[in-house]
Amino acid sequence: MVNRNHNLLSEKLFDRSKELFPGGVNSPVRFYEPYPIFIRSGKGINIFSVDGIKYIDFCLAYGPLILGHSPPEVKRKIVEQLERGWLFGAPTELEIKYAEILSKLTGMEMMRFTNSGTEATMHAIRLGRAYKKRKKIVKMRSGYHGSHDYVLVSPGSGATGIPSSPGIPDETSKNTLVAEFNNFNSLERIFKENGTEIALLITEPILGNIGVIPPEEGFIKFLREITERYDSLLIMDEVITGFRINYGTASQFYNIKPDLIILGKIVGGGLPFAIFGGDKEIMENIAPAGKVYQAGTFSGNPLSVAAGIATIKSLKERDYGIFNDYLDTLRKFVRDSIEDFSQEITMNGIGSMFQFFFNNSVKSVNDAIKSDTKKYFRFFKFLLNKNIYIPHSQFESLFLSFKHRKREVEKLGSALYEFFRENKDWK
Ligand SMILES: Cc1ncc(COP(=O)(O)O)c(C=O)c1O
Known part of the structure; x- marks a missing residue:
């Protein structure tokens, strides 16, 4: 267990924090027992706690920091923009520059910049519903698309959504149908029963909010095919996967073209930013070109855009192949742990995202939730x-x-091995 004496300042800060913020945090995932470690700074692969402890970081702020903490090439561009001012509430040339770069790299003809993935998925869903003039949407169980009412649902009987938080009206959730990722039949059934009413299917191409679950062979192509068959839109939520497994989108990696793409995290270079976009024919329904309303005081703010451009430019010459080597290295430690201590452990990973599951094998959400948390x-x-x-x-x-x-x-891998060696009798 953590030596509490090492984290005295974190503990003290948490005592203050919980008086001011619900649960002591500004986003629920940041809390864990008995109190979270408070971070003072980050540089490269390291974060430094308020108690002066240095950690190797494999969380990376839940995804955005693919260049590590405070990369100088991004910092320089943020500082340059700071000198010019950081908010105008008017269009800037920087936004055009970034949209041109992203359009070339991802195939989105037209896009809208937002401040968070939550906003981007919410507005993309509103747009999709308006465009198709249909109410129902389909999402995957345990797929995460932010914390707004349309998508915070859990499956109920007949796969109709029920609110997964108090405060969400049943009327909203009942229009959200919940399918099983990697389960072709569940989608066939939902579309067969509701197809003519389904405006869109929204999913992550690789589930990243239930551990990591990559799609089975053919599954992403199948999503494209079934949405076309029922004349529904396919929205790929690439908030995590955009520029994470390749220099572009996972949709490109799996060789499909979604109707709308959501990007976030990496494309904001560590500042608040997200995007939804697609073909002009759909996107031009957004106000003021069209009637679907969407707005934001901080949308396309120059600091986030500058950080985003610098990040995407810095990623251009990078070799994403290096991550395969790293994941293979980790898999070896997993195999050794299984062989030497006969423990239940498996690792799922693709590109630069991965997770160890304390279970034998995880191919579905059902497998993932059986893990020993x-x-x-x-x-x-x-x-x-x-x-x-x-x-x-x-x-x-x-x-x-x-x-x-x-x-x-290797340090992470050998720590895993050591964990099992020390706990080999613990079932
Ligand atoms: C796939 C996915 N979509 C949307 C979101 C919401 O993004 P944000 O936290 O920026 O609102 C997240 C956040 O983790 C995510 O992983």
């Missing part, structure tokens, strides 16, 4: 004591950056 949390605490920082929940993704080297990856 208590053991995972114990692993998280064990790693903190080894100065390694990962998300505290089994149902998040771990991330690599271009700043990580093989030696840090």
Whole structure:
């Protein structure tokens, strides 16, 4: 367990924090027992806690920081923009520059900049419903698209959504149908029963909010095919996957063209930013060109745009192939742990996103939720004591950056092995 004496300042800050913020945090995922470690600074692959402890970071702020913490080439552009001013409430040339770059790289003809992935998916769904003049939408169980009413649902009987938070009207959730990722039949059934009323299907191409679950062979193509068959839109939520597994979108990686794409995290270079976009024919329904309303005081703010451009430019010459090597290295430690200590552990990963599941094999959400979450949390605490920082929940993704080297990856792998060696009798 964490030596509490090492985290005295974090503990004290949390005591103050919980008086001011619900649960002591500004986003629920940041809380864990007994109190979260408070971070003072970050540089490269490291974060430094208020208690002066240095960690190797495999959480990377839940995804945006593919160049590590405060990369100089991004910082320089943010500072340059700071000198010119950081908010005008008027269009800037920088926005055009960025949209031109992203249009070339992702195939989106037209886009709208927002401040968060939550906003982007909310507005893309509104747009999709207006465009198709249909009410129902389909999402995957445990797929995450932000914290707004349309998508915060859990499956109910007959796969009709029920609100997964108090305060969400049943009337909203009943229009959200919930399918099973990697389950072709569940989608066939939902579309067969509701097809003519379904405006759109929204999904992550690789589930990243229930650990990491890549699509099975042919599944993404099938999503494209079934949405076309029922004349519904396909929205790919690439808030995590955009520029994470390749220099572009996962949709390109799987060789399909969605109707709308959502980008976030990496494309904002670590500042608040997201995008939804697609073909002009659909996007021109957004106000003021069209009637679908969407707006934001901070949308396309120059600091986020400057950070985004600098990040995407810096990623251009990078070799994403290096991550395959890193994941193979980790898989070897997983195999050794299984062989030497006969433990239940598996690893899913693609590109620079991965997760260890405390289970035998995870191909579906049903498999993922059977994982031993208590053991995972114990692993998280064990790693903190080894100065390694990962998300505290089994149902998040771990991330690599271009700043990580093989030696840090090996450190994580050998810590996993050690965890099992020390806990080999613990079932
Ligand atoms: C796939 C996906 N979509 C949307 C969101 C929401 O983005 P934000 O937290 O920027 O609102 C997230 C956040 O983690 C996400 O992972």
